[in-house]
Amino acid sequence: MTAYQDALGAGSTPPPQCPAHSDAVPLFGPRFETAPTELYREMRRDHGPVVPVVLPAGIPAWLVIGYQEMYQVTSDSAAFPRDSGLWNQWDNLPEDWPLRPMIGERRPSIYYTVGDEHRRHLEMVQSAMENISPLELNKHCEELADRLLDGFCSRGEADIITEYAKPLPLLVLARILGFTDEESPVLSKAMSALADGGADALEGFTTFGRMMNELVAAKRAQPGPDVTSWMMAYPEPFTDEEYALDLMAITAAGHLPTSDWIGNSVRLMLTDDRFAASLTGGRRSIPEAMNEVLWEETPTQILPGRWAAWDSWLAGQHIRAGDLLLLGLAGANADPKVHVTSEGADTGLRGGNSAHFAFSHGEFQCPFQAQEIAETIVRVGIEVLLDRLPEIDLTVPPESLTRRPSAFQQGVTALPVHFSPTPPIKGTR
Structure with a gap:
């Protein structure tokens, strides 16, 4: 069985191999769900820290999974810029290529x-985010978390992913960007389709863009105390298209990864004995x-x-001019060179070590203000969840949990739990 067939699964037919990547690993297939x-x-083992890979439709690329190599690529923006206009594969892409929105043609946005x-876009976005009050952000997170919990706390059972982890970041982001709470479900559906890279990815991208353009138009007519209005008040001139594209970048980067951060953290705390203390009220874990x-x-x-x-x-x-390099953040974090001590023993818990690549690195890493927003949403979301449902537990064996069918995002599709029913508090916190 070839690497293609192994990744796709038995009985599947792979797309044509790319001659330049004859031994490439396909970045799709069930193994990304079952055994990443x-x-x-x-x-x-087979390729080293830089892996030849192939994307849908036989499009070749390189996947960087070495810690040192990741640092090199993300630090050297001259040799490896984030400039999709350099790509040597544009002429080979089908018009309906599902990853086109994710890879992105050159557009005037922060990304x-x-x-x-x-740097001009980055300074404008950072300036707007600096106006977010930490106290107000915490208040939004607590209020919206309570609202979601009120929807299922009396049932004694729920799916933490679909009913809590997935909607919470979007509700918070919608508020701070200037959307109404009622608009967030449409945004959530569009961005989930976009991140999964499936058949409805292009439709999701269209809906996503339309909503951001409508938000810019609304805030131009009536500014408010929100990130969109603060962006538009920045003294440097930007077009409405640029504002909308920057808002798309902020929201896409902040929604699903933050949702999966909540879901993955709760799953870990429910299945790993090292974090059991958190379920009885301990906050340190x-x-x-x-x-x-x-x-x-x-x-x-x-x-x-x-x-x-x-x-x-x-x-x-040998990397050719115009080749695409994908940042294998998970692979670099798992590099054995950063998992062992000088004595060769696994380091186990990372404690306060935050030298991971979860937010990328270098000139194009996630802005610090955005990292702080995501951390607040996750921390407060988990704290409120455990305060309200201290006896929460999985209703299924951990090994039966299913990962999202995407090589790009890591999160479980469902996290079914049960708990002692409690009455809703209806926003009285």
Whole structure:
């Protein structure tokens, strides 16, 4: 059985191999759902820290899974810029290629601009986010978490992913960006489709963009105390298209990864004895579990991308000008070189060590203010959940939990739990 067939599963027919990547690993298939850790281990064994991979429709790329190599690529924005206009595969992409929205053609936003233009967008977004009051953010998180819990706390059972972890970040982001609470379900559906890269990804991208353009128009007519209005009040001139694209980048980067951070952390605390104290009221283990997830089950497994500005060599692989390099954040975090002590023993819990790549690294890493917002949503979300439902437990064996069918995002599709029913508090916190 070939690497293609092994990744796809028995009985599946792989797409044509790319001649330049004859031994490439396909970045799709059921093993990313069932055994991603083992799959990354095999990639490292067979190819080293830079892996030839192939995307749907036979599109070749490189996956960086070495810690040192990841640091090199993300630190050298001259050799490996985030400039999709350099890509040597644009002419080979089908019009309906499902990853097109995720990879992205060159657009004037914080995510796709480079150099001085990128820094201009970054400063505008950071300036707006600095206006967010930590107290107000905590208040939003607590109020919206209570609202979600009120919807199922009296039942004695729930799916923590669909009923709590997935909607909570979107509700919070919607408020701070200037959306109404009623608009968040539509946003959530669109961004989930986009992140999973399936048949409805392009439709989700269209809906996502339309809603952001409508938000910009609404805030231009009537500004408010929200991130969108603060962005538009920044003294540097930007077009409405640029505002909308920056808002899309902020929301896409902040929603599903934060949802999976909540879900993965709760799953870890329900299944790992090291964190059992949290379920009886101990708070110390919550940040430890959150940090452990960023190392071992980081929500964003693979982040596109960087493009080679010129021919070069990386970890023995010949990278051609215009080649796409995918940032294997999960693979780099799992590099054995950063998992052992000088005596060769596994380090176990990461404690306060935050030298992971969960938020990427370098010039294009997640802005610090955005990292703080995500951390607050996750921490407060878990605290409120455990305060309200202290006897929460899984209703299914841990091994039966199913991961999202995506090589790019890591999260379980459902987390069914049971608990002692409690009455709703109806926002009286």
